[in-house]
Amino acid sequence: MQICNNIDTNEQGVLTFTGYSTVELAEKYGTPLYLMDENKIREKMRTYKNAMEKYFGNGAAPIYASKAASFKRIYQIAAEENIGIDVVSAGEIYTALAAGYDISRAFFHGNNKTEDEIAFAIKNGIGYFVADSQSELEAINLEAKKQGKVQKILLRITPGIDTHTNKKIATGNVDSKFGMAIATGQAHDFVGMALEYDSLKLCGYHCHVGSQVFDAETFIDAVDIMMDFTLEIKEKYSFEPEILNLGGGFGVRYVASHPELDIENSIREVGEVLDAKCRELGVKKPRIMMEPGRSVVADAGMTLYTVGTVKQITKFKNYVAIDGGMTDNPRFALYDAEYTVINAKKATLPKNYRCTIVGKCCESGDIIQEDVHIAPPQKGDIIAVLTTGAYNYSMASNYNRIPKPPVVMLSDKGDYVAVKRETYEDIIRNDV
Ligand SMILES: *Cc1c(COP(=O)(O)O)cnc(C)c1O
Numbered sequence: 001m002q003i004c005n006n007i008d009t010n011e012q013g014v015l016t017f018t019g020y021s022t023v024e025l026a027e028k029y030g031t032p033l034y035l036m037d038e039n040k041i042r043e044k045m046r047t048y049k050n051a052m053e054k055y056f057g058n059g060a061a062p063i064y065a066s067k068a069a070s071f072k073r074i075y076q077i078a079a080e081e082n083i084g085i086d087v088v089s090a091g092e093i094y095t096a097l098a099a100g101y102d103i104s105r106a107f108f109h110g111n112n113k114t115e116d117e118i119a120f121a122i123k124n125g126i127g128y129f130v131a132d133s134q135s136e137l138e139a140i141n142l143e144a145k146k147q148g149k150v151q152k153i154l155l156r157i158t159p160g161i162d163t164h165t166n167k168k169i170a171t172g173n174v175d176s177k178f179g180m181a182i183a184t185g186q187a188h189d190f191v192g193m194a195l196e197y198d199s200l201k202l203c204g205y206h207c208h209v210g211s212q213v214f215d216a217e218t219f220i221d222a223v224d225i226m227m228d229f230t231l232e233i234k235e236k237y238s239f240e241p242e243i244l245n246l247g248g249g250f251g252v253r254y255v256a257s258h259p260e261l262d263i264e265n266s267i268r269e270v271g272e273v274l275d276a277k278c279r280e281l282g283v284k285k286p287r288i289m290m291e292p293g294r295s296v297v298a299d300a301g302m303t304l305y306t307v308g309t310v311k312q313i314t315k316f317k318n319y320v321a322i323d324g325g326m327t328d329n330p331r332f333a334l335y336d337a338e339y340t341v342i343n344a345k346k347a348t349l350p351k352n353y354r355c356t357i358v359g360k361c362c363e364s365g366d367i368i369q370e371d372v373h374i375a376p377p378q379k380g381d382i383i384a385v386l387t388t389g390a391y392n393y394s395m396a397s398n399y400n401r402i403p404k405p406p407v408v409m410l411s412d413k414g415d416y417v418a419v420k421r422e423t424y425e426d427i428i429r430n431d432v
Contacts, residue, residue, distance in 0.1 A: 017037065063291045069389055088110045122144055133180065155187075203241065243289060305383045329392045332367050
């Protein structure tokens with residue numbers, strides 16, 4: 001069983017990705033190579049859009065959390081799919097603008113936006129700021145006033161949900177660098193302050209409860225807490241939010257043991273609770289937004305590498321070294337992220353070789369995956385790491401002066417380069 005329906009094998013026993021032979025793609029573009037399945041990205045965006053319109057109604061819409069994979073072509077696809085975006089830096093805003101994306105549909109996140117970033121965003125007509133703190137309200141207000149504008153904002157509120165236990169723990173996620181907590185009373189004051197500034201227009205609330213969430217329960221808890229908060233604020237300040245943004249975090253199946261999330265059904269469950277809650281409290285139903293990142297792009301991605309050294313440390317492990325590593329995928333090094341690994345030329349052979357897949361950086365922690373089982377590899381084989389569409393290219397670095405791999409899109413119309421392979425000239429571009 002494959003972990004996603006865009007993964008298969010052909011008659012030669014070669015791994016295919018959305019119908020393309022991975023071995024042929026590796027020959028054509030070289031390795032390391034990021035691949036992205038354009039249809040899968042579009043399919044996921046539509047799944048969210050349709051389900052949210054159907055079950056939340058009232059102008060509900062997904063916003064693509066573009067930090068998961070940020071390059072010009074992704075913003076064009078979002079525009080073509082008529083989907084909003086969230087951005088977390090001026091660099092992402094700049095990329096979206098360069099792609100021709102209308103950033104009046106963008107939400108600007110981050111816990112420490114600089115004054116330059118605030119000025120840049122307002123000057124270019126950003127849709128919304130998601131304000132993270134009181135000092136940020138002050139800074140956005142000051143800049144908006146300077147530019148003669150009234151800036152729309154949401155407030156980042158911390159509902160205090162522990163996503164791992166699904167319990168509403170008052171101190172759970174309260175201690176976070178993001179947002180202002182309901183449990184401490186600070187979120188209430190935050191709203192009061194936001195309403196005072198004359199160059200800010202408060203449009204609603206945002207909360208982000210975590211990542212790799214596989215059930216509707218966490219979002220239902222968030223709706224519950226946020227709607228109670230909405231009522232308290234309505235009573236205290238006579239303010240009702242136009243928008244309630246529930247954040248991102250829907251889970252992704254990286255390995256076969258992970259469940260497959262039913263996005264539509266989860267949204268339906270959340271929608272039912274929301275309707276009931278609004279009726280119970282007698283508050284207006286806000287326009288619901290969600291910000292999926294990884295669940296839009298993760299399984300639309302795959303990385304291909306070429307095997308170099310295969311080494312057995314007697315009585316210990318087998319090490320299979322590939323021509324990339326933590327520079328193009330730092331997620332195992334950062335947080336032991338799980339991945340499915342396949343020997344692409346021998347995808348139908350028994351997976352009976354236990355090994356650790358390591359990169360080429362001078363760093364022992366440069367590991368892609370530990371203790372995986374693949375068909376016995378030899379030098380020149382192609383190693384495919386699945387589900388790398390999120391937080392791989394966007395987290396890549398030039399450590400050891402290694403150029404970043406290209407991003408090749410696979411679509412109905414053929415394969416094409418969305419991001420070119422970096423050259424050594426690119427590496428020294430800013431060296432004076
Ligand atoms: C990272 C992030 C997201 C996306 O999270 P995923 O796990 O990729 O879906 C959405 N909203 C905010 C505010 C985030 O920081």
